[in-house]
Amino acid sequence: MKGSGMKGSDMAQASPLHEEHVLLGASFSVDGTGVERPVDYAAASADSARLKDGALLADMGGMTSLLVNGHGCGDFVGAAMAGRRLAIGETAFEAALVGDGTVASIPLMARTGTEEFALWDLTPRGETLFAWLSFVIGIGREGVRPYEGVAVEDVSERLVPLCLCGAAAQRVLSDYLRDEERLPEEGRVADVRLDGRIATLVASLRLSGETHCYLVMVPPTLARAVWRSLLSFGEVSPAPPSLMTTAIAGRLPWLAPASTLDRLELDAAFLARHGLVREGRDYIGARGLLD
Secondary structure: OOOOOOOOOOOOEOOOOHHHHHHOOEEEEEOOOOEEEEEEEOOOOOOOOHHHHOEEEEEOOOOEEEEEEEOOHHHHHHHHOOOOOOOOOEEEEOOEEOOOOOEEEOOEEEEEEOOEEEEEEOOOOHHHHHHHHHHHHOOOEOOEOOOOOEEEEEOOOOOEEEEEEEOOHHHHHHOOOOOOOOOOOOOEEEEEEEOOOEEEEEEEOOOOOOOEEEEEEEOHHHHHHHHHHHHOOOOEEEOOHHHHHHHHHOOOOOHHHHOOOOOOOOOHHHHHHOOOOOOOOOOOOHHHHHO
């Protein structure tokens, strides 16, 4: 577990699936956060057109995953995240704004319990998000800290995130379900046991169009087995994370501008149109955004 939330280091961080990528003839690069990622596969070809008749599978290892919990975390999340307030089991992409209205990041947030939220950042802005949320927790005045019962933790190494996206994604994942188990509906998150034994956390992303897209969070010790099993389906092709991001960016119009570490300014109308902020000024950054 990374207690600091910082991913940069002198040594590139490799995914638990590194050897699987090597077997597929992958070439690699190290991004600005110090994470090694596959950028191409010599033994397999895939493009975004695969979303229409099959599915793409990408190892999103290195994606920042945060856990927010503790007494009062609902109020904290309501202040720090500008999107709609979630019921247990719901997910949504939401903007996190700093005080001047600029965007810290736009993670996928899920309410996983009464006093627990998970955030997954598909952009390289995860460190910024972690730092900003940690700062907000520490805000106090005259010795009073309204969020002192809340903790934010970087849990990126606890589970390996796989993204399965495309017309065949729902059918492929459903093949692993037993008895009364069901995949989460679009915009929901659920604990799912693949083949009745592999405990995973599955989030169904809300995208425009007919494409099904799932984040499947797998225990590291079982990641290689799940990866190979999913690729055993003829309609599933491996894709580098950059291709997956490009493929879904057209359905998440904010993803491309957010895929930078530069100062990010998005106007209020754009954020509202894509459901990333809610009405009212009851969140941090609202005044700066609207002024």
